Amino acid sequence: MKTFILKRLLQLIPMLIGMSFISFMIIQSSPGDYFAQMKMNPEISPETIEMMKINFGLDKPVLVQYLLWLKNMCRMDFGISFAYHIPVTTLIKFRLKNTLCLAIFSLFLSWVIAVPLAVLAGYKEGTNIDRMLSIFAYLSISLPSFFVALLFVYFISKTGVLPLGGTRSIFDVNASAFLIFKDYMKHLLVPGLVLCFVNIGWLFRLMKNNFVEVFNTPYILAAWARGLPASSIIFKHTLRNALNPMFTILGMEIGSILNGAALTEIICGWPGMGSLILEAVLSHDLYLVMGALVISGFLLIIGNLIGDILLTIFDPRIRLT
Amino acid sequence: MKRFFQRLRNHSKLAYFSFWFLVFFYIVSFFADILAPYHFDYQFRNKPYQPPTKIHFIDESGHFHIRPFVYNMIIDDPVFRTYREDQSTRYPVKFIVNGPERKIFFVFKTSKYLFGVDEPAGIFLFGTDTYGRDIFSRLLYGGRISLSISIVGVLISFTLGMITGGIAGYFGGLIDQILMRFVEILMVFPSFYLMLSLRAMFPLNLSSIQVYFLIVLILSLIGWAGLARIIRGMVLSIKEEDYVLAAKSLGLSHWRILFFHIFPNTFSYTITALTISVPGYIIGEAALSLLGLGIQEPYPSWGNILSSTIGNLKVVGDAPWLLLAGVFIFAVLINFNLLGDALRNVLDPKNW
Amino acid sequence: MEEILRCEKISKNFMIKDPLGISKRKLTAINNISLSINQGVNTGIVGESGSGKTTLAKTLTLLVRPDSGLIYYRGNEITKLPDRKLRFFRNRVRIIFQNPYKSLNPRSTVERVIKEAMLTETKTSETVDDILSHVGLPPEYKDKYPHQLSGGERQRVAIARALVGNPECIIADEPTGSLDAMTEIYILTLLDELKKRFGLTYVFISHNLKIIAEFCERIMVMYRGHIVEQGSVEQILKNPLHPYTRLLWNPESEKFVRQQQKYNYGCPFLHRCIFRMEKCFHQSPELKDKENGHLVSCFLYE
Numbered sequence: 001m002k003t004f005i006l007k008r009l010l011q012l013i014p015m016l017i018g019m020s021f022i023s024f025m026i027i028q029s030s031p032g033d034y035f036a037q038m039k040m041n042p043e044i045s046p047e048t049i050e051m052m053k054i055n056f057g058l059d060k061p062v063l064v065q066y067l068l069w070l071k072n073m074c075r076m077d078f079g080i081s082f083a084y085h086i087p088v089t090t091l092i093k094f095r096l097k098n099t100l101c102l103a104i105f106s107l108f109l110s111w112v113i114a115v116p117l118a119v120l121a122g123y124k125e126g127t128n129i130d131r132m133l134s135i136f137a138y139l140s141i142s143l144p145s146f147f148v149a150l151l152f153v154y155f156i157s158k159t160g161v162l163p164l165g166g167t168r169s170i171f172d173v174n175a176s177a178f179l180i181f182k183d184y185m186k187h188l189l190v191p192g193l194v195l196c197f198v199n200i201g202w203l204f205r206l207m208k209n210n211f212v213e214v215f216n217t218p219y220i221l222a223a224w225a226r227g228l229p230a231s232s233i234i235f236k237h238t239l240r241n242a243l244n245p246m247f248t249i250l251g252m253e254i255g256s257i258l259n260g261a262a263l264t265e266i267i268c269g270w271p272g273m274g275s276l277i278l279e280a281v282l283s284h285d286l287y288l289v290m291g292a293l294v295i296s297g298f299l300l301i302i303g304n305l306i307g308d309i310l311l312t313i314f315d316p317r318i319r320l321t
Numbered sequence: 322m323k324r325f326f327q328r329l330r331n332h333s334k335l336a337y338f339s340f341w342f343l344v345f346f347y348i349v350s351f352f353a354d355i356l357a358p359y360h361f362d363y364q365f366r367n368k369p370y371q372p373p374t375k376i377h378f379i380d381e382s383g384h385f386h387i388r389p390f391v392y393n394m395i396i397d398d399p400v401f402r403t404y405r406e407d408q409s410t411r412y413p414v415k416f417i418v419n420g421p422e423r424k425i426f427f428v429f430k431t432s433k434y435l436f437g438v439d440e441p442a443g444i445f446l447f448g449t450d451t452y453g454r455d456i457f458s459r460l461l462y463g464g465r466i467s468l469s470i471s472i473v474g475v476l477i478s479f480t481l482g483m484i485t486g487g488i489a490g491y492f493g494g495l496i497d498q499i500l501m502r503f504v505e506i507l508m509v510f511p512s513f514y515l516m517l518s519l520r521a522m523f524p525l526n527l528s529s530i531q532v533y534f535l536i537v538l539i540l541s542l543i544g545w546a547g548l549a550r551i552i553r554g555m556v557l558s559i560k561e562e563d564y565v566l567a568a569k570s571l572g573l574s575h576w577r578i579l580f581f582h583i584f585p586n587t588f589s590y591t592i593t594a595l596t597i598s599v600p601g602y603i604i605g606e607a608a609l610s611l612l613g614l615g616i617q618e619p620y621p622s623w624g625n626i627l628s629s630t631i632g633n634l635k636v637v638g639d640a641p642w643l644l645l646a647g648v649f650i651f652a653v654l655i656n657f658n659l660l661g662d663a664l665r666n667v668l669d670p671k672n673w
Numbered sequence: 674m675e676e677i678l679r680c681e682k683i684s685k686n687f688m689i690k691d692p693l694g695i696s697k698r699k700l701t702a703i704n705n706i707s708l709s710i711n712q713g714v715n716t717g718i719v720g721e722s723g724s725g726k727t728t729l730a731k732t733l734t735l736l737v738r739p740d741s742g743l744i745y746y747r748g749n750e751i752t753k754l755p756d757r758k759l760r761f762f763r764n765r766v767r768i769i770f771q772n773p774y775k776s777l778n779p780r781s782t783v784e785r786v787i788k789e790a791m792l793t794e795t796k797t798s799e800t801v802d803d804i805l806s807h808v809g810l811p812p813e814y815k816d817k818y819p820h821q822l823s824g825g826e827r828q829r830v831a832i833a834r835a836l837v838g839n840p841e842c843i844i845a846d847e848p849t850g851s852l853d854a855m856t857e858i859y860i861l862t863l864l865d866e867l868k869k870r871f872g873l874t875y876v877f878i879s880h881n882l883k884i885i886a887e888f889c890e891r892i893m894v895m896y897r898g899h900i901v902e903q904g905s906v907e908q909i910l911k912n913p914l915h916p917y918t919r920l921l922w923n924p925e926s927e928k929f930v931r932q933q934q935k936y937n938y939g940c941p942f943l944h945r946c947i948f949r950m951e952k953c954f955h956q957s958p959e960l961k962d963k964e965n966g967h968l969v970s971c972f973l974y975e
């Protein structure tokens with residue numbers, strides 16, 4: 001187990017280097033000299049420019065620049081945002097927290113809803129319940145996240161049951177931690193529900209397929225023949241086996257959640273990574289774009305790693321020595 | 322081919338319907354120049370956010386008319402934009418009408434459209450937007466852009482994926498290693514972030530043609546990697562099949578084996594993979610245009626028709642028909658998903 | 674006697690991965706095999722399922738490259754030649770696969786299958802119809818797809834394909850393995866006729882001893898990737914030496930329950946051998962000449 005994780009971690013290194021190199025090249029090949037652009041900007045002090053010039057070797061050849069940038073990246077220094085005049089890292093840190101909260105919240109919610117529904121539909125395969133749930137799943141899969149978000153935002157603004165935009169509406173410094181948390185969660189609810197809605201569909205379908213597949217194996221049929229109680233067959237035997245393949249999904253899901261989250265964030269006004277990179281692109285804030293891109297790729301790598309590790313823990317077919 | 326349709330219909334009537342629905346949608350949007358009553362940029366300045374025009378058969382005095390007609394809509398209250406019908410004159414709906422010249426596919430000239438009414442009245446099946454432009458026409462024209470991007474993008478990705486995946490899988494070795502590492506690294510990025518970053522490489526203000534091709538380029542660059550990986554996997558397993566070995570044992574060239582024995586046998590999978598991947602391109606285009614990074618006004622696309630509703634909740638309340646762009650996207654996506662699922666079963670050789 | 678094909682100490686390993694690619698296991702499909710195939714001497718290869726017969730056939734035709742060892746065609750070493758330089762060899766040594774349901778491209782018509790085989794052969798004046806007639810198929814079959822043919826018909830198409838361009842040696846890998854008994858006789862008669870008509874040399878792989886005895890002059894017995902016994906038909910049929918060969922001759926005498934190989938050392942046949950001795954646990958026997966070209970690898974005869 002340990003060696004496996006270690007091996008996977010070692011495999012990450014070339015991945016990270018390749019990823020950062022591509023990110024760097026994307027930004028490098030964008031038109032216009034951002035160094036010059038920065039100099040023109042009266043709001044950036046000459047000292048800052050001088051510092052970045054040294055830190056990032058902006059007057060050196062591209063490869064040297066990349067290596068310097070890589071070195072800085074390892075120290076979590078992504079340079080300074082042109083638009084906000086603060087370190088990119090600071091900006092990302094704040095936004096990343098929000099995005100992660102949103103992702104984990106909706107991930108949790110969608111699993112909690114999708115898995116029982118899938119078991120229900122799988123158990124009652126072919127009945128009306130199953131059919132209705134499948135139609136719902138199709139809707140959820142085919143509705144683009146931005147459209148759901150638009151409809152949701154419209155609905156919420158009409159009824160006004162939940163706050164929209166931002167992360168808080170209580171700005172009282174003396175407010176108790178619980179109140180602030182409650183306020184945060186309330187704001188989280190709108191994008192969280194949207195994301196959960198678009199995510200449920202395919203989770204449901206995958207889970208149902210797994211469940212049905214396991215449910216029809218001779219091993220489960222034999223369990224029926226032995227006269228085991230239905231609840232034990234469904235939950236103990238089938239569900240456990242059907243859940244195994246889902247762990248790899250969990251890793252992949254990080255990617256789809258990040259994609260869906262980005263648009264949802266932008267439309268619901270949730271200050272996360274998605275809205276950050278959009279702002280960065282709109283204001284041509286290249287270091288910020290690059291930082292956000294690298295971090296998002298990093299999240300995905302971590303997601304896949306977690307998925308693999310969970311799989312090796314839970315899947316009895318995989319024996320690690 | 323005939324057998325294929327037969328099988329598709331036997332497998333699922335719904336998917337068969339989806340197929341023809343999509344064909345219909347694509348054809349309609351490609352012929353927007355004939356079918357749309359107005360050019361996408363034609364403005365009725367005095368009719369912003371007009372609700373959909375009612376088509377009448379019976380006039381105010383109770384007479385029935387075989388030819389449907391509309392009334393001119395007059396703005397009642399410019400602040401709240403309430404409209405009323407001016408029932409003094411009837412404007413019959415005309416078919417095959419003449420109008421300003423348009424070019425079909427930028428080539429063939431036409432000055433005849435399918436239907437229209439005389440001005441000052443307008444026929445707005447789905448209402449108008451803030452400039453008084455006909456949403457129905459814009460949706461058709463927008464469909465042409467959104468749907469054609471998806472097709473061109475898919476074809477480019479497909480070609481790229483086929484070539485790289487095929488070479489990597491068939492020849493293996495160092496080429497395989499390099500190509501697949503590259504693909505893996507591309508796939509490490511969440512596509513939305515990669516899409517925006519690639520967009521950031523280019524200036525924001527580009528001409529519409531440039532933006533169009535830029536979007537196609539970005540989307541196929543992103544979509545290509547996944548396809549290449551799928552195809553590589555398939556080639557890897559097919560090249561061990563006896564019939565490929567048999568071809569090899571005849572001394573046939575690699576290219577012949579690749580093109581005549583391996584690729585044709587990946588088709589059933591790749592067609593499915595393609596069908597399933599089209600929605601990604603439609604969403605990608607819509608997302609970019611929605612965020613103002615894609616197709617720019619006055620050109621319509623489903624994404625940018627929808628973009629006028631973002632952050633402008635009052636508009637959604639006043640003119641909910643703007644959301645129809647989203648409905649169109651949804652309709653196309655759900656049909657692609659239905660079709661893709663059916664194809665997966667129909668084309669799977671295991672089910673033959 | 675001219676030698677067509679010879680291999681020296683060839684081995685082929687497969688890496689078996691688990692679904693995640695985390696752990697790997699090595700499987701030796703053929704192990705240190707040396708043999709030579711002479712013109713006019715039909716060679717039979719027998720062995721139970723999984724003994725590596727197909728792998729050997731594919732390796733001999735260089736469809737699978739050996740991990741070690743050398744292969745010679747008429748005295749020239751060809752083991753590492755790239756595919757494009759192997760044409761002369763491929764036109765002369767052909768292979769018929771075990772399973773006709775897999776060996777024809779599902780998307781090629783019969784005509785295209787044959788035409789394709791004629792591509793690399795410029796000299797022939799034969800038409801597709803001629804070639805189909807050699808295997809007893811009427812010309813109407815040209816436009817059929819494999820899924821429209823029966824197993825026996827498919828195998829005939831596969832044989833026809835192998836015949837294009839006048840090969841000298843055909844490696845037939847259980848050509849009747851997946852066919853019923855009647856069709857089997859058909860195909861075998863056909864192969865026999867073709868042998869006489871075109872002066873072919875066969876390498877005939879089968880686990881059916883009667884067929885082998887009828888078809889071949891020499892027999893090799895394979896077990897788990899090794900050749901354990903080799904000799905002329907009489908020698909092996911009348912006087913089987915290796916315990917495994919005897920077992921093949923009457924399978925009912927099997928004493929041990931078939932099981933996974935327990936030992937990874939010593940004689941490969943160790944775990945099923947009723948004559949095993951102390952020595953067998955420690956050493957692997959070599960293939961040695963017992964008498965007049967009757968080779969066996971067993972310590973019983975040392």
Ligand SMILES: Nc1ncnc2c1ncn2[C@@H]1O[C@H](COP(=O)(O)OP(=O)(O)OP(=O)(O)O)[C@@H](O)[C@H]1O
Nearest residue numbers: 687688700702721722723724725726727728729771
């Ligand atoms: N491509 C491959 N990858 C992995 N293992 C393989 C491969 N080809 C063959 N093997 C393994 O090599 C061993 C020998 O296989 P082979 O097909 O040569 O046996 P065989 O003697 O032809 O058996 P049969 O009589 O059933 O055809 C088997 O254990 C098989 O699982």
Ligand SMILES: [Mg+2]
Nearest residue numbers: 726727728771
């Ligand atoms: Mg075999």
